[in-house]
Amino acid sequence: MNTYRTSEVAEKIGIHPNTVRLYEELGLIPRPQRQGNGYRVFTDLHVEQFRLARLALQIEVMQNGLRKKIIHMVKVSAAGD
Template sequence: MRIGQLAQIAGVDPQTIRFYEQRGLLPLPDRQENGYRIYTKRHIEQLAFIRRCRILDLSLAEIRELQSYQDGPHQPCTAVNAMLDDHISHVRSQITALQTLEKQLVALRASCNDGREISACGILAGISEESKQQLCRAGSGNKR
């Protein structure tokens, strides 16, 4: 099959396939005499694996590492478990950061009701005040 057919089956853009080939995540396809790439079932399976990993927010490096483990199927999966444990920890950190962000946004939103004019907007004032505080903290850190 050609790249357009593979892209349609996998639900991705042909550029995505080329990108994964360039990054070494998809094996390079054989080429016909006219230069067209010829993809196989293996490419479909690898592309599906990559897409699932991306849905899980795994990096390209992590995907490459997982693929290398697939090449040695008889080794223990300790390293795979450790990688996923690290990724879970990273996701939990992101969740915590997003919860903090949500609290800040909710507090900002509560600082302003709809009847105010822009000059009295609590949201804009709150953002400006926090910006000033960050500048002061950054400035005081540079003094010796």
């Protein structure tokens, strides 16, 4: 399995490195492992989860709380439940 640094994930997905950290904080991706120096180590699974989260956030569905349900599903996916 490939591993990536925060900046590599950001470049691969087309987002700012701070957005990578924000998605982790919001629970939209699984928590990455950390190196001894505290740096995050992302995997291919994280990259796919980012893509899922980005797709979910681009959907402009406002009726009946569907956007909240989509975000909830992304978080469940990130948690591995």
